[in-house]
Amino acid sequence: MTYQNYTLEQLQQIDAAHHLHPFTDHKDLRDAGSRVITHAKGPFIYDAAGNEILDGMAGLWCVAIGYGRDELADAAYAQMKELPYYNSFFRCSTPTPILLSQKLAEIAPSNMNQVFYGSSGSEANDTALRLVRWYWALEGKPRKNRVISRHMAYHGSTITGASLGGMQGMHDQLGGAVPNIAHVMMPYAYELAQPGESDHDFGLRAARAVEDEILRVGADNVAAFIGEPIQGAGGVKIPPASYWPEIQRICRQYDVLLMLDEVITGYGRTGDWFAAQSMGIEADTITTAKALTSGYQPLSALFVSDRVAATIVEKGGEFYHGYTYSGHPVACAVALKNIEIIEREGMIERVRDETGPYLAKALKERIEGHDLVGEVRSFGFLGAIEIVRDKATRQRFQPGGSAAVLIRDHAIANGMMLRATGDTMILSPPLIWTKETIDMACDRIVKALDLAK
Numbered sequence: 001m002t003y004q005n006y007t008l009e010q011l012q013q014i015d016a017a018h019h020l021h022p023f024t025d026h027k028d029l030r031d032a033g034s035r036v037i038t039h040a041k042g043p044f045i046y047d048a049a050g051n052e053i054l055d056g057m058a059g060l061w062c063v064a065i066g067y068g069r070d071e072l073a074d075a076a077y078a079q080m081k082e083l084p085y086y087n088s089f090f091r092c093s094t095p096t097p098i099l100l101s102q103k104l105a106e107i108a109p110s111n112m113n114q115v116f117y118g119s120s121g122s123e124a125n126d127t128a129l130r131l132v133r134w135y136w137a138l139e140g141k142p143r144k145n146r147v148i149s150r151h152m153a154y155h156g157s158t159i160t161g162a163s164l165g166g167m168q169g170m171h172d173q174l175g176g177a178v179p180n181i182a183h184v185m186m187p188y189a190y191e192l193a194q195p196g197e198s199d200h201d202f203g204l205r206a207a208r209a210v211e212d213e214i215l216r217v218g219a220d221n222v223a224a225f226i227g228e229p230i231q232g233a234g235g236v237k238i239p240p241a242s243y244w245p246e247i248q249r250i251c252r253q254y255d256v257l258l259m260l261d262e263v264i265t266g267y268g269r270t271g272d273w274f275a276a277q278s279m280g281i282e283a284d285t286i287t288t289a290k291a292l293t294s295g296y297q298p299l300s301a302l303f304v305s306d307r308v309a310a311t312i313v314e315k316g317g318e319f320y321h322g323y324t325y326s327g328h329p330v331a332c333a334v335a336l337k338n339i340e341i342i343e344r345e346g347m348i349e350r351v352r353d354e355t356g357p358y359l360a361k362a363l364k365e366r367i368e369g370h371d372l373v374g375e376v377r378s379f380g381f382l383g384a385i386e387i388v389r390d391k392a393t394r395q396r397f398q399p400g401g402s403a404a405v406l407i408r409d410h411a412i413a414n415g416m417m418l419r420a421t422g423d424t425m426i427l428s429p430p431l432i433w434t435k436e437t438i439d440m441a442c443d444r445i446v447k448a449l450d451l452a453k
């Protein structure tokens, strides 16, 4: 690497001149300059200005096993030397996607034994949509092609991902979304429960918004419901316990397929391999990516249920779909090693039994009492902090979540990487965080909150 030959200012100038970033206001970037992250180790990232920052977001929800794992680099290196690339099109295959598929079938919910690879969560959701629509066409119901999603869902950034998602800002820029996708209310009790409504009742009401939509357009026209078990980018919205069982009932009653998006929740974050297992959901497709390789390589895996796979295999003939990098041998080698490490180090059990409950307690005891905090919530290693002007009335700051952005900036300046979405601060740590790391994070979050008062 030769970046050391450049000053930080030079890197920022080149970046602003030539690099279009995702989800970035470029005028703002040109004024402020980007934060250039140069290296990372364990739970910490380091920027070019020399700051050490505790990474509360695991990169972008992906670095489950932490940074600087030589074993993953070694797995990639060995695979690159032996076979850097070959595809799995046209009746070819390579060993690492074969073995990874076997491993994934072992850890996935028991009705999931087939997997389709891409490079990103967006690609996986695109594939999932194609598969479910094709499934119904093969079952003789081509009109059963509508999909129901939720407001503030995030399913990726391609036209399909953004259309499946329920982010208004993204829809406004699409110039026309993929048709036949509807969005219904999200299970977000903090803002949407009515006065006096219990969490249980609210969860049922939110689920029944899906049923209302099915009845409105007719079950014969609805292919699937898609949802993140916990809405991540939309603000770590943890549904009441009554929500998913009711969604499952509704999907079964109307023969609507259930598509889970576990791009964030997959591979340990909820204290199981998949949130489907934590929440007892039986899905027809599960989209995964991110922590599959801990972000060390781009890779997504779409699980397909035995029911859907049987129809596609038996009746489908050739599936005219695939990506050059589907089943990329290097990415799959890294995924295999990553899963081995998660298992070997008992990370999932630790999140479930020890560090997840400790994080929940720390957020409740140390953060929720703060004047600027309306609610904290967490599930495993996913957490959220609601920022309010007034705790009692839950009144927010200005529209647009300016207070949360300010707190995020204070947090980063004090060595803590957090994300702000609207008025919600989000936490998605690497699974390697210990109780001591959680204490350190809380110290820094409290400091950032105090500075923003």
Ligand code: PLP
Binding pocket: 119, 120, 121, 122, 123, 125, 154, 155, 156, 157, 161, 228, 232, 233, 261, 262, 263, 264, 289, 290
């Ligand atoms: N689905 C969910 C739930 C996500 O959080 C994301 C990305 O954050 C995606 C899909 C899209 O994944 P990618 O950015 O890899 O395309």
